[in-house]
Amino acid sequence: MTTVGMLLFDGAEELDFVGPWEVLTASSMLRELDGAPADTVVTIAQALDPINCAKGLRVLPDHTLTDHPALDVVLVPGGEGTRTEMNNTTILEWLAKVDETTTWTTSVCTGSLIVHQSGVGKGKRLATHWVAEDSLESLGDVEVVRDMRWVVDGKVVSSQGVSAGIDMALWIVGQLYGPDHARKTQHYIQYDPAPPYQAAI
């Protein structure tokens, strides 16, 4: 059984956390149907007030920073709100503490700026949204990987922007429960991407 916590804050980008949320909860549901114990996937924020996401969706957190189950996997989304949260010492100290006992510490998009600032991402190879690669590099003590959809450095896994969290989360599911189960999860969320307008005509 795996416990996953997703950090929320005002200005968190919606798909950054809902993509991985869908992957990890679908994985859990499928395992439960096979008789395995369910995983726990929860949202965590500094307070229980509704979160105003970057693009306006309003989400209720399940837990506060000081009252949540022990996490095997923590996920830090990106979004406009990271500009504030990367300097929020309460969040940064929380993440550094949580990281001490996680199996995987992960981020999507500009969430890697928070991971870096917490100390967890210092000296690591990290990915981020393409608009933020220079900003991340300017923080120093980091190798920004600009050409990979997600990057694994020890137990720190960071993905590129927004939708990349879906691929990263599927990879994590495969690490936890094997490639076959990850593919089953992919099939359940019918993830056979077919972006339109791929030809310039």
Next chain:
Amino acid sequence: MTTVGMLLFDGAEELDFVGPWEVLTASSMLRELDGAPADTVVTIAQALDPINCAKGLRVLPDHTLTDHPALDVVLVPGGEGTRTEMNNTTILEWLAKVDETTTWTTSVCTGSLIVHQSGVGKGKRLATHWVAEDSLESLGDVEVVRDMRWVVDGKVVSSQGVSAGIDMALWIVGQLYGPDHARKTQHYIQYDPAPPYQAAI
């Protein structure tokens, strides 16, 4: 300027609506940066109470069925909750009425069962999640398209399961604002899918 309403109900599948939400709000933000008026993208539910989504995320609706802006685009997500909502006459009558003045009436996953039951999808070619194709067909007066990621029949657009809504929403953005802008939106959400474990080894 386009107004988009996403129907929410208990048991709505998270990624079904958050994928298109991200696409449509990102499109609006990018247009605004170019000096165009912002679109309006809102969530709509029968009541303003928190929605308990299919996989446990809790979301606050913006509007009720009787108090929302006129919609150019309506989106009906799928999820476990469609089993109930496909027989909810309040929802069905609302959707039929909204459809009278939309440019596009859309669904993701098992949302097409609601679209069908409302009358809007009767006699149409519709897509749905692979687990629900037989169920949709058994409703009668519908041609279930089993091999396309999304299906356009007049102004009714329906996609396959969960993640397919992202592709469908990008297609809608291209119809509204042109392929170039759709590709710009795709680039912003960094949608260059790279699902892991594609080789059986």
